Amino acid sequence: MVNTCGHCCTKVEDLTVKFGDNSILDKVNLHVNCGEVLGIVGPNGAGKTTLLRTILGEVPYQGRIIYRLEGSASKKPKIGYVPQKLQFDLSSPISVADITAAAISHYPVWGGIKPDILEKVKSVLSLFSAEHLLKRRVGELSGGELQRVLLAIAMTPEPDLLLLDEPASGVDVKGLSLFYQSVDDLRKKYDISVILVTHDLTGVAGFADRLILLNRSIIAEGEPKDVLAKAGNKNVAV
């Protein structure tokens, strides 16, 4: 367990999301403290990704999402987001430098990347040993490489809350343990809160501080091993 500042940074109260008459999330309550990793597991269609999208502000909802930053309860936090996958044509001529520069600077990448921005891009990527990928096309990266690049982007500027959507998908065991190690270093160093949605039960058990079993509403919450045991008892396929 990591020593955190103990403050609750993000609090979700009675969160309900409906698409038409269909309830995707029903009265979900959760909180994440600073420096804490909250794992969210659940079967397909349980509303895990919808929960992240709601926190990102993409989905209309009922209930409250409250952030407490440096004593202020209303300030909007900086959110870093690592998507599960990119939804674009893999043959697109978009390089790692392009996507990083487009995310961290306003100077348009179609005019070429200026030397000072390129230096910044390199230093951002070097945080996660990804600077050698600079000129590679994004579509050519392996799952693990893409995740390191996306994590580097999500960490610039340093966020208050980091959302990770299924980092285990498409990544081999070695890549995944490297990824967990990087995120672990980050939250210790910067005291950021992390919400991690995953299917990787073995990995998340050793990595998350707390775990939530979600299936439209919260089925179980607590220490990872207890939650996983409950999931087994309730026969919820996660």
Added chain:
Amino acid sequence: MWQYNFMHNALLAVLLVSPLFALLGTMVVNNRMVFFTDVLGHSALTGIAIGVLLGFSDPTLPMIVIAVVLAVSINLLKGVTKGSIDTVLGVLFAFVVALGIVILSRQGGFVKYTGYLIGDILAVTPKQIGWFFLIAAVVLVYWHICGNAMVLTSVNPSLARSRGVNTFLIETSFTILLAIVVIVSIRLVGILIINSLLVLPAAASRNITRSIYGYTLWAVIISIFSGITGLILSYYWGTASGATIVLIAAGFYAISALLGRRLNK
């Protein structure tokens, strides 16, 4: 051939329109909007028809209104539909073409409008060139301000939103801009092939480049080169300029596809 004023005007129009189309085309191809822009181009038929019904002497305004309404509606529909909107686009395509033809062909009058189908660059007027200049300036400013946001949105909308991009605004403004540029250029290249001019330079450039900068630069080079070569050849061959330009661009696409295979080996 350059002793003729109309060739000077045509050359100016090509120099303004071709880089514009290349630029817009890079995003159309990246965002898989090729069919979408084809629907926009063909909606011109309905636009002209409604202009005729309402008694407009120049149907440009109703054409733009129809195309913009269509573009924004499709964009809204895309937001609420899960999966591909391919079929919806197919239905809309059929509808706008059929409606336009039905209205324009009343009492066998369609032949008056066939000029819109293949266009005529040589008939471009200095006033139209002025408009193209203005539109090119607007697109350049837009590209400068929204370029990075468009790249992020095309890669992953949620990622773009987490970086503070209003993706709905970006997508809507881009489709409106696209609708306007396509419609005002229709008199030059014609409804039938306008989409090829948008798609070919970007598609060719994509085969041989690995970064956004290279992609944009080569699309613009291929587009301008095809434009000028096509215009000159159409003069000597006595053929429609728009179609000749498209043929040259298609040649570039074929070459780039072969080169791309070698580069990626």
